Amino acid sequence: MPGYISHILHVSSVSYGITDMFYGIGVLVAGLITAKLLEKMTKKNLLIDFFLIASLALLALFIFKLNLLTFAATFLIGLSNSAYRR
Helix, strand or coil: CHHHHHHHCCCCHHHHHHHHHHHHHHHHHHHHHHHHHHHHCCHHHHHHHHHHHHHHHHHHHHHCCCHHHHHHHHHHHHHHHHHCCC
């Protein structure tokens, strides 16, 4: 991620810190909501949904090189990565 922030987006280290913070917030939210989601969905469907979310977020990072989108996509990647590890 530091290379993406520096060489692709051409922004400062502050943006990297904010991006890393959004990843951490995504991990935190995953810890809070995954148990509730598992009560309503099967584990297989939840894995598929979170995999699709992560794939779309990574695709958005590849296509659109915007700083604010990077924050949102990193949040979704943190959310989905932590949720489907459970």
